[in-house]
Amino acid sequence: MKKRMILLGCVLTLTTTIYAQQQETDSIQQLNQRMQSLEKEIKIMKQVKFSGYIQTQFQWGEKLASLKVGNSNIDTDHNFNRIGIRRGRVKMEYEKGIISGIFQIDLTEKGLGLKDAYVSIKDPWLGSNSFKAGIFNRPFGYEVSYSSSRRESPERATVITTLFPEERDLGVMITLQAPKESSVNFLKLETALIAGNGIKLDMDNRKDFIAHLSANKIFKEKIKFGGGISYYLGSTYQGSTSIFKMSGKEFIEYNDSSNFGAFAKREYFGLDLQFEATTKLGKTKLFGEYLFGTQPGNNSSSKSPNYSTLPTSDTYIRNFNGYYFTFVQDLGSIPLSVVAKYDFYDPNTKVAKNEIGMNRTGKGDIAYTTIGGGLLWQVNDNLRLTAYFDWINNERSSNLNGFEKDITDNVFTLRLQYKF
Numbered sequence: 333m334k335k336r337m338i339l340l341g342c343v344l345t346l347t348t349t350i351y352a353q354q355q356e357t358d359s360i361q362q363l364n365q366r367m368q369s370l371e372k373e374i375k376i377m378k379q380v381k382f383s384g385y386i387q388t389q390f391q392w393g394e395k396l397a398s399l400k401v402g403n404s405n406i407d408t409d410h411n412f413n414r415i416g417i418r419r420g421r422v423k424m425e426y427e428k429g430i431i432s433g434i435f436q437i438d439l440t441e442k443g444l445g446l447k448d449a450y451v452s453i454k455d456p457w458l459g460s461n462s463f464k465a466g467i468f469n470r471p472f473g474y475e476v477s478y479s480s481s482r483r484e485s486p487e488r489a490t491v492i493t494t495l496f497p498e499e500r501d502l503g504v505m506i507t508l509q510a511p512k513e514s515s516v517n518f519l520k521l522e523t524a525l526i527a528g529n530g531i532k533l534d535m536d537n538r539k540d541f542i543a544h545l546s547a548n549k550i551f552k553e554k555i556k557f558g559g560g561i562s563y564y565l566g567s568t569y570q571g572s573t574s575i576f577k578m579s580g581k582e583f584i585e586y587n588d589s590s591n592f593g594a595f596a597k598r599e600y601f602g603l604d605l606q607f608e609a610t611t612k613l614g615k616t617k618l619f620g621e622y623l624f625g626t627q628p629g630n631n632s633s634s635k636s637p638n639y640s641t642l643p644t645s646d647t648y649i650r651n652f653n654g655y656y657f658t659f660v661q662d663l664g665s666i667p668l669s670v671v672a673k674y675d676f677y678d679p680n681t682k683v684a685k686n687e688i689g690m691n692r693t694g695k696g697d698i699a700y701t702t703i704g705g706g707l708l709w710q711v712n713d714n715l716r717l718t719a720y721f722d723w724i725n726n727e728r729s730s731n732l733n734g735f736e737k738d739i740t741d742n743v744f745t746l747r748l749q750y751k752f
Contacts, residue, residue, distance in 0.1 A: 379426055379427055379428050380424065380425070380426050381424070381425045381426075381427075382422070382423070382424055383423045383425075383751075383752065384420075384421045384422040384423050384751075384752055385419070385421050385481040385749055385750060385751040385752065386417065386419070386420050386421075386749065386750050387417065387418040387419045387420070387480070387481075387747055387748075387749045388415075388416070388417050388418070388747070388748050388749075389401060389415070389416065389417075389418050389486075389745055389746060389747035389748070390413065390414075390415045390745075390746045390747075391413060391414050391415075391416075391743060391744065391745050391746075392411065392412075392413040392743070392744040393405070393411065393412060393413070393414075393741065393742070393743045393744075394411050394740040394741055394742050394743075395407075395408050395409065395410055395411050395412065395740055396408060396739050396740050396741045397411075397412075397724075397740075397741040397742065397743050398741065398743075399412075399414050399743065400416075400418055400486075400487065400745075401414050401415065401416025401417070401418055402414025402415065402416050416440070416441055416442075417439075417440040417441055418440070418486075418747065419438060419440070419480055420438060420439040420440045421436060421437070421438055421439075421447065421480075421481070422436065422437055422439060423435070423436040423448070424436075430453055430454040430455070430456050430459070431451065431452070431453050431454075432451070432452045433450075433451055433452075434448050434449070434450055434452065434466075435448065435449050436448035436449070446467065446531060447467070447500065447531075448466075448467055448468060448469075448500065449466045449467045450464050450465060450466025450467060450468045451464070451465050451466055452464045458510075458511050459511070460509045460510060460511045460512070460517075461506075461507060461508050461509060462506070462507045463504070463505070463506055463507075464504065464505040464506075464507070465503075465504045465505075466502070467500050467501070467502055467531055468500060468501075468503075468505060469499050469500055470496055470499065470500065470501050470524065470526065470542055471505060471507075471522035471523070471524050471542055471543075471544045471562075472496065472542050472544055472562045472564055472600070472602060473492070473544065473560070473562050473602045473604045473621045473623070474558075474560070474604040474606060474619060474621055475488050475489060475492050475604075475621060475656070476488075476492060476496050476499050477499070481749065481751050484617075484658060484660050484669070484671045484673075484708060485658060485671060485673045485704055485706075485720065486718065486720050486745045486747060489621070489654070489655075489656035489673075489675040489677070489702075490654065490675055490676075490677040490700055490702060491621075491623055491652075491654025491655070491656065491675070491676075491677040492621075492656075494634060494635050494636065494654075494677060494679070495600060495623070495627065495636050496636065497530050497635060497636055497638045498530040498531050498638055500530065500531050501524075501526040501527055501528065501529070501530060501531065501540075502526060502527040502529075502531065502534055503524050503525050503526030503527055503539070504524065504525055505522060505523065505524035505525075506522070506523050506524075507520065507521070507522050508520070508521045508522075509521070518547050518548055518549050519545070519546070519547050520545070520546050520547075520548075521543070521544075521545050522542075522543070522544045522545075522546075523541070523542065523543045523544075524541070524542045524543075525539050525540070525541055526539065526540050526541075526542065527539065527540070528540035528566045528567070528568075528598075528636075528637060529637050529638060529639065530636075530637070530638030531638070532638050532639060532640055533640065535569065535637075535639070535641075535642055536569055536595075536642075538566070538567050538595055539566075540564065540565065540566025540567070540598070541563075541564070541565045541566065542562070542563070542564050543562065543563045544560055544561070544562045544563075544602075545560055545561055545562075546558065546559065546560030546604075547559055547560065548606075554609060554610045554611075555608070555609045555610075556606070556607070556608040556609075557606070557607060558604075558605070558606035558607075558619075559603075559604060559605045559606065560602075560603075560604050561601075561602065561603055561604075562600070562601070562602035562603075562604070563600070563601060563602070564598070564599065564600035564601075564602075564625070565597075565598075565599055566597075566598040566599075567595035567596060567597060567598055568595060568596045568598050568628040568636075568637055568647070569593070569595060569637070569642055569643060570591050570592065570593065570594050570595065570596055570628075570647045571592070571642060571643035571644040571645055571646075571647070572591070572592060572644060572645060572646045572647070573587055573588060573589050573591050573592045574586070574587045574591065574646040574647075575591050575596065575646065575647040575648075575649065576631075576646060576647065576648045576649065576692060577649050578649070578650065578651070578680070578682045578683075580682075581682055581683050581687050581690075581691060581693075582690070582691030582692060582693070583648065583691060583692035583693060585692075591647075596628035596647050596649055597626060597628070597649075598625075598626065598627060598628055598636070599625045599626045600623055600624075600625035600626075600627075601623065601624055601625050602621060602622070602623045603621065603622045603623075604619070604620070604621040604622075605619065605620060605621075606618070606619040607619065612664070613661070613662070613664060614661065614662025614663060614664050614665070614669075615660075615661075615662045615669075616660070616661050616662070617658075617659070617660040617661075618657070618658070618659050618660075619657075619658055620655065620656055620657035620658065621655060621656060622653070622654075622655040623652075623653065623654050623655065624651075624652065624653040624654075624681075625651070625652065626649065626650070626651055626652075627649075627650055627651075627652050627679070628647050628648070628649050628650075629647075629648050629650065629679070629696055630643070630645040630646065630647070630648055630696065631645070631646065631648055631692075631694055631695075631696055632694065632695045632696045633695075633696050634648075634650055634652060634679035634680075634696055648696060650679055650680040650681075650682070650696075650697070651680065651681045651682060652677070652678060652679050652680065652681060653678055653681055654676055654677035654678065655675075655676055656673060656674060656675040656676070657673065657674050658671070658672070658673045659671070659672045659673070660708075667709060667710040667711070668707060668708065668709055668710075669707070669708040669710070670705075670706075670707060670708075671704070671705065671706045671707070671708060671720065672703075672704070672705050673702075673703070673704040673705070674701075674702075674703055674704075675701070675702040675703075675704065676699070676700070676701050676702075677699065677700050678699035678727075679696060679697055679698070679699065680693065680696075680697035680699075683697055684699070684727065685727060685728065685729055686729050686730050686731055687729070687731075688727065688729040688731065688732050688735070689729045689730075689731030689732030689733075689735075690731050694732060695732070695734075695735070698726050698727045698729075698732070698735055699726070699727040700724065700725065700726050700727070701724075701725045702722055702723065702724050702725070703722075703723045703725075704720060704721065704722045704723070705720070705721055706718060706719050706720030706721060706745075707719050707720075714750055714751050714752060715748070715749070715750055715751075716748075716749045716751070717746075717747070717748055717749075718745065718746070718747040718748075718749070719744075719745075719746050720744070720745045720746075720747075721742070721743070721744050721745075722742060722743045722744075722745075723742055724739075724741050724742055724743070725738055726738060726739050726741075
């Protein structure tokens with residue numbers, strides 16, 4: 333009996349030990365599985381990048397100014413001011429191998445807007461060429477794709493905002509560039525086929541073509557030169573049977589049923605230059621662009637299409653030119669920079685001054701010059717304060733009601749930007 337009890341005790345002890353060891357083995361396996369799962373999730377999280385910036389600003393404007401935040405002035409006998417969020421961008425990027433997906437939205441008190449949404453694929457051999465499809469910045473010139481979080485002036489030049497409203501468009505784009513080790517790496521060619529309607533819905537079967545060939549060179553890490561040439565070939569829907577073309581200094585009407593639903597040619601040429609040098613005085617930066625070409629519009633505006641419904645107005649075809657220069661100078665080691673900008677846009681180069689208002693010309697043919705100046709305080713890597721004033725001058729004509737003298741539309745902007 334005693335032997336049986338001892339044997340039973342040994343069996344129970346052995347069984348308990350085996351069971352405990354099995355439990356320990358199971359726990360280790362479960363722990364390993366959890367660790368592998370966590371490592372996988374961390375790896376995926378590392379492939380996702382979030383960034384963005386917020387621009388909150390106060391603006392003061394003369395009584396006929398057009399401010400970028402808040403409602404327009406309802407009391408045009410007095411100057412006015414507004415506060416608001418000019419831009420509230422959140423960008424997400426997921427990259428795995430040669431493929432990445434980018435999504436950017438704009439969140440302000442006005443609502444939610446889509447900015448970027450595209451797929452980018454790098455070539456698997458050199459890694460320096462890429463294909464892009466979706467909504468992205470149009471590859472024309474310099475300022476269109478110059479980020480608003482880095483740009484020194486609060487807004488882009490008038491010629492840029494008129495020809496490229498919203499900066500972006502729907503389409504596909506190819507970028508060709510030699511690898512970094514190559515002697516011709518400083519050259520880059522970007523070409524795109526786009527809908528030509530901004531980020532609004534594609535409204536027709538026509539597509540626009542853009543090309544930008546640029547070169548950038550750095551000397552001893554202190555001096556940078558850059559420049560490029562751009563070309564845009566597209567079309568604009570004609571919403572009536574009448575189109576107007578300039579002959580001499582007057583618009584001539586061409587009325588034909590075949591004009592309705594046809595397309596007017598839209599063609600731009602551009603030249604952009606950039607220079608940057610770092611000295612004891614701090615960083616000096618100078619850049620600018622010159623654009624000219626043909627732009628269809630209506631009788632009161634030469635703005636490019638970004639409509640939600642097809643237009644029904646007559647088409648006015650004009651030759652335009654425009655340019656801007658921006659100068660930025662750091663103040664030594666002090667985190668302050670001075671900014672100056674000269675911006676000019678003439679929507680109709682065939683007429684000037686008192687010729688406007690005659691022979692069917694009007695508000696859409698007035699040229700504008702904007703002289704801007706301000707001070708940037710880079711508080712730290714993420715925070716920047718901008719104080720900036722725009723002197724806006726319009727072309728004057730004694731034959732056009734409302735434009736006999738300069739319009740009171742100057743603007744002051746005080747902006748606080750946080751970038752993350």
